[in-house]
Amino acid sequence: MKIKTFFCAMWNTCSKLKSNSTAIKETLYEMDWSSLRKDTKFNIITMMIYTSKPIVISSGFVIKINISTFISIINASYSAFNVLQQMVKK
Known part of the structure; x- marks a missing residue:
């Protein structure tokens, strides 16, 4: 549960990064040139x-990842890590 909370917080930060990246272009445009x-x-x-395209998290530069996909990838990775860790202990 703590891991999901951490990654949801991280995803929120990434969402802010996306919205702020588009705000940079607008601010530059409004300057007195x-x-x-x-x-x-x-x-x-x-x-x-360079800032005309918003910053997004993608998988292998192919698919844009939403929060549910991101959490399922993290869960699968964590499960695989635990299985490998149990195999090493035996």
């Missing part, structure tokens, strides 16, 4: 391009 140097403007545009 007229007073900046040309190289700084280029760097801001580059950062906006």
Whole structure:
């Protein structure tokens, strides 16, 4: 139960990361660009391009993982770890 609570808290943090990653682009767009140097403007545009896609947790860069999938993967991993640990003890 403690492990599930820990990973739910971690997932909540990851969800905040996703929403904050999109907020970076919006904040950069709303800046006053007229007073900046040309190289700084280029760097801001580059950062906006990199932050246009939100940060998401994925499995092997293929599937986007939701909370239920994430918890089931953790449970299966923990179960396999316990089985292997019991085999080593025997």
